[in-house]
Amino acid sequence: MKSKILALLGSALISGTAMAGGYQVNLASQRQIGMGHTGTGLLTGTSSIFFNPGAMSHIGYSGVTIGGSALVSKIAHSAPESGGVTARTDNPLGTPFQVYGVYQINEKFSAGLGVYTPFGSTVEWGNEWSGRYGLNQLKLQAIYVQPTVSYAITDKLGIGVGLSYVVGSVNLQRSLPVQNQDGTEGGIELDGNAESAFGFNAGIYFQPTEKLSIGVNYRSRVDLKVEGGDVMFSNIPAAARGNFPDGTTFNAELPMPSTLSVGIGFKPTERLTLAADVSRVGWDAYEKLRFDFSQNVAGSPSSEAARNYDNAFIYRIGGEYMATEALALRAGAYLDKTPVQDGYLTPETPDSDSRGVSAGIGYAVSENFSIDASFLYINKKERTDAANLSNGVPGTFKSVAYIPGIGLNFKF
Amino acid sequence: MKKFFYKSSVLALMAGMFLTSCDPEIDTPAASSGEADFSTYVALGNSLTAGFADGALYREGQQASYPAILAKQFEQVGGSSDFRQPLMPEGVSVGSPRSNPSNPSIVEVPQKRVLRIQPDCKGVAGLAPVEAGNAAALTPTFLGQLAPTVQGPYNNLGVPGAKSFHLLAPGYGNPAGLMTQPATANPFFARFASSPNTSVVADAMAQNPTFFTLWIGNNDVLGYALAGGTPSSTSSDYPTNKDMFTAYIAGIVNQLTSNGAKGALGNIPDVTKIPFFTTVPYNALVLTAEQAAQLTAGYAAKGLGHITFQAGPNALVVLEDGIPRKATPTELILLPAADLIKCQGLGSATPLPDQLVLSDAELAIIKDHTNSYNASIKAIADAKGLAHGDFNAYLSRLSTGFAQNGVSYNSAFVTGNIFSLDGIHFTPRGAALVANEFINVINTKYGARIPKVDETQYKTVALP
Numbered sequence: 001m002k003s004k005i006l007a008l009l010g011s012a013l014i015s016g017t018a019m020a021g022g023y024q025v026n027l028a029s030q031r032q033i034g035m036g037h038t039g040t041g042l043l044t045g046t047s048s049i050f051f052n053p054g055a056m057s058h059i060g061y062s063g064v065t066i067g068g069s070a071l072v073s074k075i076a077h078s079a080p081e082s083g084g085v086t087a088r089t090d091n092p093l094g095t096p097f098q099v100y101g102v103y104q105i106n107e108k109f110s111a112g113l114g115v116y117t118p119f120g121s122t123v124e125w126g127n128e129w130s131g132r133y134g135l136n137q138l139k140l141q142a143i144y145v146q147p148t149v150s151y152a153i154t155d156k157l158g159i160g161v162g163l164s165y166v167v168g169s170v171n172l173q174r175s176l177p178v179q180n181q182d183g184t185e186g187g188i189e190l191d192g193n194a195e196s197a198f199g200f201n202a203g204i205y206f207q208p209t210e211k212l213s214i215g216v217n218y219r220s221r222v223d224l225k226v227e228g229g230d231v232m233f234s235n236i237p238a239a240a241r242g243n244f245p246d247g248t249t250f251n252a253e254l255p256m257p258s259t260l261s262v263g264i265g266f267k268p269t270e271r272l273t274l275a276a277d278v279s280r281v282g283w284d285a286y287e288k289l290r291f292d293f294s295q296n297v298a299g300s301p302s303s304e305a306a307r308n309y310d311n312a313f314i315y316r317i318g319g320e321y322m323a324t325e326a327l328a329l330r331a332g333a334y335l336d337k338t339p340v341q342d343g344y345l346t347p348e349t350p351d352s353d354s355r356g357v358s359a360g361i362g363y364a365v366s367e368n369f370s371i372d373a374s375f376l377y378i379n380k381k382e383r384t385d386a387a388n389l390s391n392g393v394p395g396t397f398k399s400v401a402y403i404p405g406i407g408l409n410f411k412f
Numbered sequence: 413m414k415k416f417f418y419k420s421s422v423l424a425l426m427a428g429m430f431l432t433s434c435d436p437e438i439d440t441p442a443a444s445s446g447e448a449d450f451s452t453y454v455a456l457g458n459s460l461t462a463g464f465a466d467g468a469l470y471r472e473g474q475q476a477s478y479p480a481i482l483a484k485q486f487e488q489v490g491g492s493s494d495f496r497q498p499l500m501p502e503g504v505s506v507g508s509p510r511s512n513p514s515n516p517s518i519v520e521v522p523q524k525r526v527l528r529i530q531p532d533c534k535g536v537a538g539l540a541p542v543e544a545g546n547a548a549a550l551t552p553t554f555l556g557q558l559a560p561t562v563q564g565p566y567n568n569l570g571v572p573g574a575k576s577f578h579l580l581a582p583g584y585g586n587p588a589g590l591m592t593q594p595a596t597a598n599p600f601f602a603r604f605a606s607s608p609n610t611s612v613v614a615d616a617m618a619q620n621p622t623f624f625t626l627w628i629g630n631n632d633v634l635g636y637a638l639a640g641g642t643p644s645s646t647s648s649d650y651p652t653n654k655d656m657f658t659a660y661i662a663g664i665v666n667q668l669t670s671n672g673a674k675g676a677l678g679n680i681p682d683v684t685k686i687p688f689f690t691t692v693p694y695n696a697l698v699l700t701a702e703q704a705a706q707l708t709a710g711y712a713a714k715g716l717g718h719i720t721f722q723a724g725p726n727a728l729v730v731l732e733d734g735i736p737r738k739a740t741p742t743e744l745i746l747l748p749a750a751d752l753i754k755c756q757g758l759g760s761a762t763p764l765p766d767q768l769v770l771s772d773a774e775l776a777i778i779k780d781h782t783n784s785y786n787a788s789i790k791a792i793a794d795a796k797g798l799a800h801g802d803f804n805a806y807l808s809r810l811s812t813g814f815a816q817n818g819v820s821y822n823s824a825f826v827t828g829n830i831f832s833l834d835g836i837h838f839t840p841r842g843a844a845l846v847a848n849e850f851i852n853v854i855n856t857k858y859g860a861r862i863p864k865v866d867e868t869q870y871k872t873v874a875l876p
Contacts, residue, residue, distance in 0.1 A: 076436040081851075083443045083488065083863030088435065130866045133818030177819045177829065181526075181874045237875035239529055239539045382438060393817060398436040 022257070022283055022309060022339050023121040023140055023349050027096045030067040030372035030407030034360015035318025036332020037376075038275035040203070040263025041215040045409065046100035049114035049148045052215040052263070053160025054203035056112055056150035062104045067372070067407025068097035075123070075350060078396040079130050080386075086395070087129035094122055098407075107152070114146040114162065118219075119256045125347060127187065131393030132175035135347040136187070142168035142194075142224060142256055146201055161202040166256065168194035168224045172348075176233075176298075178240045186236045190250055190291060192229020197222045199256070213265040221258040221285050227251050231293060249294040255285035257309075270322075275332075277316040283309035283339030305391040307346070309339040318358070328362035330374070338383075345385035350397035352383035368411045376403040443488045446860030448674045449622040450491035454567050455479030456579060456616055456664070457627040457678075459837060460846075461570025462600065463497070467543070467834035468524035469572055469600060470505035471561075474498075476840030476870055479568045479625060481847040485862050486623070497568040498560035498604035506558060507543075508573060509550050509599065520547040521554075521599075525833035527826070529876055533755035539876075541826070541833040550599065552587065560604050565619050569612050571601045575631045576652060576660040579612040594648070613667050624668050625850060627678030627801070629789065632657060633781045634836075637683045640746060640767035641774025651781040658788040665792050676799035676854050679786040681807035684744055684775060687825035688835035690811075692745040697726040697759050707760055711736075728759035732771050736763040744770040747825070747835050799857035801850050817868055821845070829872040840870035 029047035032039040039051035046065040048055040071094030077087040102112035119142040127136045143166070150160030169192065176186035199222035207213040231248040263277035286309040292302045318332030336354040345351070360374035380399040387394045455461050455477075462469060463477025474480070474497050483495035500506070505524035512518040525541045532538055548554050560566070571578065578584050578598065585605025589597030606615050616624065632652035636643055643649035652660075661677075668675060683689065699707065704721035711719040719729060719738060727738040728745060739745065745759075749768040752758040758765075770778070786804055793800035810830060813822030822828040825835050830842035838846065844867035851862045 074434075074436050076438050078438040078440055079864070079866060081855075081861075081864040082866065083440050083861065085438050085440075086866060130817050130868045132868070174818075177872065179872055179874045181876060183871055183874065239527065239875040391815070391818060396438050396440075398438050400434065400436045402434070 022281070022286065022312075022351060023119055024257070024259075024281065025071075025096050025118060025120050026314075026336075027069045027071070027376070027403065027405065028098055028116055028118065029065070030069075030374045030405045031320075031330070031360065031362055032318070033069070033374035033376050033403070033405055034330030034332065034358055034362070034372065035275060035320055036316045036334045036356065036358055038263060038277045038316045038318040038332060040217045040261040040277045040279075041205075041213050042263065042265040042273065042275050043205075043213070046102045046112065047098065047114075048150075048160075049100045049102065049112045049146060049162060050098070050116055050118075050201070052203035052205055052217040053148045053150050053162050053201055054158045054205035054217070055215060056102060056148060056160050057108065057110045057152040057158045058205060058207070059102065059110070060104070061411050062102055062110075063409060063411040064099075064101045065407055065409045066099050067405060068095055069374075069376075069403050069405030070094075071096060071401060071403045073399065073401040075397060075399045077125075077129065077131065077347075077350070077393070080394050082395070087125060087131070090124050090126060091122055092124065094120070096120065110150050112148045112150070112162075114144070114148060116144050116146070117142065118144060119168075121349060123348060127175050127185070131347045131395075133177050134174065134391065134393045136173040136175060137171075138173075138348045139171040140168070140254070141170075142166055148201070156207050158205040159203070160205075161200060164199040164201055164219070164222065166194075166197045166199060166222045166224065170194070170226060170229070170252070170254070176236070176244070178237060180235060180237045184235050186240070186244065187234040188244070188297075189232040189234070190229055190252075191232065192226035192250065192252070194224035194226050197224055211267045215261075215263045215265075217259075217261045217263070219259045221282055222256040223253055224256060225251070225253045231297065243296075243298050245295045245297075247295075248297060251292045252290060254289070257285045258282035272322075273320045275316075275318045277314070279314040279316075281312050281314065281339065284311050285309075286339070305346075306344065306389055308341060308344055308389070310341055312337045312339040320362075326364040330358075330360035330362070332358045343386060343389035344392065345383065345387045345397065346390050346392040350383070350399060352381040352397070352399075354378055354380045370409045372407040372409065374405045374407075376405070377401070378403070441861055443863050444861045445489040446855070446858040448854065448858040448860055450486040450489055452567075452619055452621045453479075453483055453486055453491055453495065453623045453625075454616045454619055454621040455482070455570060455625045456612060456668075457570045457625070458574045458631050459570065459572035460630065461568065461625075461627055462572050463568070463570070463843070464572045465832040465834070465837045465839065466505075466524040466526070467522060467832075467837075468505035468507040469500055470524050471500045471502060473832075473840070474500060474568075476843050477568060477570065478838070478843040478846040478850065479570065481844050481865055481870075482625065482850055483567065485847065485851060485865055489860060489862050495567045496562055496564060498564070498566050499562055500558060501561055504558065505544065507547075512547070512549075519550045521550050522547040527833065527873065527876055533751070539826075550590075555587065555590070555599055555602065558599075558603050564604060564606060565615065566604055567619070569616050571598055571612060573598055573600060573631060574612065574628065575635075576628050576657055576664070579628060579664050580660060582609045582611045582614070584611060613664055617667055617670075620671060621668070621673050624673055624675035625678065626664060626668065626675060627803075628664070629657065629661070629680045629785050630683065632785065633680065633778055634683050636774075637689065637770060637778055638746070640765075641770050641777065642767045651777065654781060654784040654788075657785050658792075661788055661792055665796055665798070669796055669798075674798065674858060676801055676850055676857070677789050677793045678801040678803050678850070679789045680782050681803045682779070682782060684770065684778060685807045685811045685823055686836055687823055687828065687831050688747045689744045689770065690823060691747050691825040691835060692750050692753070694739040694741055694743055694745060695725040695727045696745065696753055697721075697728050699723060699726055699760075710761055728753070729763040730759070730769040731763035731766055732769060733766065739769065740772065742772055742775070744775065746770070799850075799853040801853045803846070803849065806849055819868070826873050833873065839872050841867055841872045844870040
């Protein structure tokens with residue numbers, strides 16, 4: 001099942017920095033990004049594999065979509081009462097991607113395969129800032145491979161379900177507060193691949209009239225488990241080496257939370273499509289970040305920090321206007337409420353309520369080939385937190401992201 | 413198709429402009445000096461102010477003294493960038509004068525302490541704070557080698573060993589007074605006093621300071637504590653008389669404020685909460701059943717049948733006021749006892765000497781004086797409209813421990829990150845935290861916004 005295509009994608013592309021609530025990355029379709037990432041209540045084309053498998057049997061064609069985004073995220077930190085910005089991230093470009101293929105077996109049935117990256121985080125603070133004992137850098141990756149079937153019960157009602165096969169990896173680096181004679185500090189790096197995990201994505205699509213469509217979608221929670229990940233220490237003074245033994249491994253578990261979405265689509269005219277979605281993300285699954293070590297590290301067999309995320313809602317609106325037969329203009333916006341409670345802010349995901357505005361264009365080059373381009377700007381509310389409950393880094397954080405993306409659609 | 417590529421390239425260009433120019437910003441209130449004027453800052457105090465660390469005065473410790481850190485922060489609110497300290501020459505460290513152990517008539521000064529992995533008296537390799545090199549005899553020639561590497565006048569007037577009244581004493585830096593018996597001068601002030609007969613306060617006032625910090629009084633009670641509470645009430649090491657202390661502080665502050673300068677006073681930590689007094693547990697005597705029986709019999713034979721032992725941890729035997737007895741859980745054993753217990757077996761058949769133990773009665777004297785001194789400091793700060801740093805409360809917080817930016821801080825020796833290898837003075841990190849405490853109270857008192865320092869940029873105890 002660990003297919004070649006996966007290995008190829010995994011090596012060439014890095015999944016995105018967490019720029020939605022928590023470490024969710026909602027960049028699943030270039031067309032839909034342009035529309036504020038709505039789509040649960042729409043026929044979104046092949047990306048219905050992600051947005052609503054129930055709609056897949058209604059798209060009426062077979063096709064393949066390949067797309068990706070260039071995610072540039074920047075976070076600034078101001079330490080408490082420091083009088084200015086004291087640290088900035090130097091995050092590498094994130095490249096969340098999506099590939100969808102749908103085959104219309106007959107009028108009623110269609111089958112498809114999606115590969116996408118709904119969770120991930122790449123944050124790089126470096127090893128000099130005041131929060132370096134909390135985090136130098138984090139790279140969290142999850143790739144979903146989802147074979148999907150959809151059945152049109154009537155020409156107004158469709159259902160669909162996909163099995164998600166999930167692989168992932170984590171790499172986390174921190175400074176350790178032990179100093180050598182020359183002032184250099186120790187470091188710890190945790191690196192591991194997650195065991196394969198499974199989940200599902202199910203949806204119902206209902207189109208009562210020509211103008212109105214409704215969808216409900218549920219993507220299940222998936223727990224990613226790392227077993228026997230490597231713990232690597234660097235620059236440990238000889239006197240402290242017993243506390244940081246070589247050859248240590250770790251186990252850890254991170255939940256990819258469930259998402260329940262309800263969406264509505266409305267076509268007031270032939271040319272205009274409007275959409276609105278509400279999602280509830282089951283972040284309460286993320287209670288703690290715990291590492292269990294094979295040998296004591298700093299005198300303890302484990303390291304645990306509370307997270308206690310709250311379930312959070314995302315509200316989205318978007319629209320598409322067909323300027324010509326071939327050219328679609330899109331715009332959208334959303335509000336992604338933070339799952340992070342006061343006192344629990346962390347430098348991995350210095351999260352706060354996130355506002356996204358997007359624009360996009362689509363151009364049908366031919367009957368069978370079209371291109372989508374999108375641009376999404378995310379601005380998270382400035383947030384000040386004592387981070388006293390999460391062993392985090394106190395201070396004020398502000399995040400923004402600029403996310404251009406492009407997608408190619410082929411119809412058969 | 414062309415049109416599409418044109419459009420997407422415009423989009424890409426726009427995106428590119430966004431990406432390079434639009435860093436997130438955080439609006440922070442502008443730094444301001446409030447009602448205070450930091451243009452000429454002087455720091456008065458003892459070894460804590462001087463940047464004494466690891467049992468010695470040396471350049472790296474001075475550069476990370478809390479006044480030096482404060483001065484850097486004051487620069488952002490109008491303070492001078494020329495904060496002068498009487499820096500030691502590179503590579504030289506000088507501890508407090510002491511008698512040479514094998515020839516008590518020779519006064520010598522030890523070097524700073526460093527951590528080394530080496531065998532202890534039992535041959536077991538372990539981590540030990542040791543003096544970095546041989547002690548030097550305190551001679552005029554040696555003192556000459558300690559001249560500051562920068563010219564005065566010095567903003568940091570901290571003098572290791574100084575008590576409250578020393579700051580007012582003319583001649584406290586007179587080299588002639590170093591060799592008298594008893595010495596009337598302090599070698600650490602003699603290094604940088606502007607003239608033989610000046611006083612610390614006079615050297616401060618000569619600079620016409622606009623702002624000062626005064627943190628003095630620790631030694632007024634610490635000397636007694638370091639001597640295990642043995643000095644009698646007539647000894648110069650007995651805690652300074654409470655009323656006199658009030659008068660001394662008032663005298664210093666009256667002078668410092670005479671030109672309208674503002675400032676901050678620090679109060680005195682409970683010295684019994686520093687690692688020097690808390691590292692060795694009262695029940696550090698761990699015995700086998702056989703050893704316990706032997707010791708019990710030994711004391712019984714001396715007619716001290718009430719002193720008994722059992723297998724496991726036992727209270728150390730101490731000699732208080734000439735009488736051997738078991739230490740109680742509330743009594744404190746001084747840090748130097750650790751080696752004597754381990755290497756010479758003191759605290760068992762031979763009791764620990766009086767000067768290594770603070771008894772409950774002695775602790776009560778320390779507490780009584782500390783409380784009284786602190787009441788005076790607070791009253792004077794309030795009367796003069798000065799900021800007041802409650803380091804007594806801060807050290808109490810430390811003794812239970814706290815975490816900041818992912819680092820644990822507590823008053824543990826070596827691992828607590830606050831105290832240097834002498835168990836009394838700060839690490840640079842500890843000094844940075846003290847500087848932030850001062851900034852806290854100064855900001856509050858004078859409505860200022862002095863930025864806090866990033867304490868993580870300062871070192872803790874370096875390990876081999």
